[in-house]
Amino acid sequence: MTVDDQLPRSVKQEAVRVVVRCRPLSNVEIGQGHQSIISMYPDRGLVELRNPRDLEEPSKDFTFDAIYNESSKQMDLYDETFRDLVDSVLNGFNGTIFAYGQTGTGKTYTMEGVPSIPDERGVIYNCFEHIFQHIARSRNQQYLVRASYLEIYQEELRDLLSKDDRVKLELKEKPDIGVYVKDLTTFVTKSVEEIQRVMAVGNANRSVGRTNMNEHSSRSHAIFIITVECCEVGPDGQNHIRVGRLNLVDLAGSERQAKTGATGQRFKEATKINLSLSALGNVISALVDGRSTHIPYRDSKLTRLLQGTLRYANRAKNIKNKPKINEDPKDAMLREFQERRRIIADLEERQRQLEQEQEAQRQVAETIAKMESKLLGGTDLLDHTRQQEAELEHRRPILAIMIPFQKREREILQQLERQEDDTAEIHQTYSSLQQEARNELHDASLLHSQERQDLESSVTEINKELKLKSVISYHFVIYCYLSEFSPR
Structure with missing residues (x-):
């Protein structure tokens, strides 16, 4: 049995989740005059990064599964x-x-x-x-x-x-x-x-x-x-x-x-x-x-x-990947256009449903107002309470479905933003990977250079010790040779 067969439906739809949390500035950072350069929008899962040296430069946007501010x-x-x-x-x-x-x-x-x-x-x-x-x-x-x-x-x-x-x-x-x-x-x-x-x-x-x-x-x-x-x-x-x-x-x-x-x-x-x-x-x-x-x-x-x-x-x-191998560029553009139209239509449908829910909320508010007016007009308190509970129970299913619709709308908005920024993100990722590779190569080179210097120092010390022992050995042999051939 595969993992997908065993997992519940809600879990099956999940991929690797990436959650970002931003901590507040420390006392040291505040004392040094540092300022925050990011803006976080938890409802959209969006983080905006600003360049503090150039306020006119457009901010860079990043989307995640969830974000949490300080x-x-x-x-x-x-x-x-x-x-x-x-x-x-x-x-x-x-x-x-x-x-x-x-x-x-x-x-x-x-x-x-x-x-x-x-x-x-x-x-x-x-x-x-x-x-x-x-x-x-x-x-x-x-x-x-x-x-x-x-x-x-x-x-x-x-x-x-x-x-x-x-x-x-x-x-x-x-x-x-x-x-x-x-x-x-x-x-x-x-x-x-x-x-x-x-x-x-x-x-x-x-x-x-x-x-x-x-x-x-x-x-x-x-x-x-x-x-x-x-x-x-x-x-x-x-x-x-x-x-x-x-x-x-x-x-x-x-x-x-x-x-x-x-x-x-x-x-x-x-x-x-x-x-x-x-x-x-x-x-x-x-x-x-x-x-x-x-x-x-x-x-x-x-x-x-x-x-x-x-x-x-x-x-x-x-993770559900859908790679398109050897796809014609025109077909890819057409598929992307159709996908975007489908998402827009889905958004419009969700907007219509949201308006219906707002209308339902308004009707509930009017009902509550009418019930309050009856209470002020002398209606029995117990009857009023029972009527209110019955009305709330009748409207509860309508209120319960609002939250999933809002969540789905936020997900669709995030998907649209990701599609619009896809080319820029790929370019930025490629540049970041290049810079990371250069930094790691530089770090490895520094470590190699340091180890090489340590080895060269060790070789120098060994050569000095070898030369010293050679001199001692040479003089010792000469002394022994002279002692053998000296007259007794």
């Missing part, structure tokens, strides 16, 4: 974006949540937040509450929840829950379970408090460091793995077990060395971080591109470890 709440973010994914994990599917961004953008705050303050708990702690609340409400199922915590530091796997964190772990693969980490510590947890203690132990062992952009910068990719096993009796009277795995990934910051002031060990860390993030981007791009025959999972340990969720049971599996 005033957004942690719980709103979880309920609207991540709750459905955790529900699918409880139903036996795999899922992954990435927090990606430049150093200092608030990835760790979004993922972890402040555990001691309920309103500021991040995605991870809200996942804990969600999972164990679901288990507490279950009646005919038995659950087993296991937790593991590891980090990838300079392409080396470290167990954050092991007593000896110096032990380097290895990735293995078995046909029945796929890719796994050998000897990774796993704890069985029975409550939110227990799994929080497991995470606290791991956080204390994480690799962090100071850069010019962040006082406490994550220098590694941290992956908290929650495995949920459920056992229940099926219609055939037999026990059936389903297993879902949730990977909560706090990626290290994407950064440019010139901004972070990285040197020495920090420079090597940043180079490894950027290379692994580039490999992750290549894998996701290959998954999205239906024409790709090879997915480069083995380019980094991060993508290799997450291969199971990225490939088999996550939202990337449900």
Whole structure:
């Protein structure tokens, strides 16, 4: 049975979701006179980026599945974006949540937040509450929840829950379970408090460091793995077990060395971080591109470890691509024109339905006004209340269908904007990839140059030591030779 056959209808329509969250300016940034250069429109999923050096330049627009501004709440973010994914994990599917961004953008705050303050708990702690609340409400199922915590530091796997964190772990693969980490510590947890203690132990062992952009910068990719096993009796009277795995990934910051002031060990860390993030981007791009025959999972340990969720049971599996191979340009233009006309007609139909709903709202308001006038005229209060409840029940279905129509209208508007900006986005993406490739090549060249200088210094020291030993050996041999031939 394929993933599409098992997933509910609402989930089947999903692709890889990209959600953007903007943090407020820090006290340091405010003190330095920095200002925000973006405008966010949550109802349209649109972000406008302005050039502060040229206010006359047109802004650049970007659309996403959802956006959250600096005033957004942690719980709103979880309920609207991540709750459905955790529900699918409880139903036996795999899922992954990435927090990606430049150093200092608030990835760790979004993922972890402040555990001691309920309103500021991040995605991870809200996942804990969600999972164990679901288990507490279950009646005919038995659950087993296991937790593991590891980090990838300079392409080396470290167990954050092991007593000896110096032990380097290895990735293995078995046909029945796929890719796994050998000897990774796993704890069985029975409550939110227990799994929080497991995470606290791991956080204390994480690799962090100071850069010019962040006082406490994550220098590694941290992956908290929650495995949920459920056992229940099926219609055939037999026990059936389903297993879902949730990977909560706090990626290290994407950064440019010139901004972070990285040197020495920090420079090597940043180079490894950027290379692994580039490999992750290549894998996701290959998954999205239906024409790709090879997915480069083995380019980094991060993508290799997450291969199971990225490939088999996550939202990337449900992306529906419709490539048009060897299509005549005129046919393509005609198809695009027909598609646009269809969307416009759909918009007009939705607008008509919206007007009908507004008329229904107006009628409800008039009905309420009439009922209030009867109440003021001396109508019995109990009769008035019953009439009002009956009227509301009659109008409730009409009000209930307004929200899906509004959501669909917003999606169609976003689709129109994406089609109109398609050429500009492709050009911008190509330019960004070129610049990223040049930056990565420059970083790799600097690292190679530094290592070469270290090797040359070592060779110079060895040559000096060799010459010194040669001189000593020469004088020692001459002395022994003279001693043999001197008269006794």
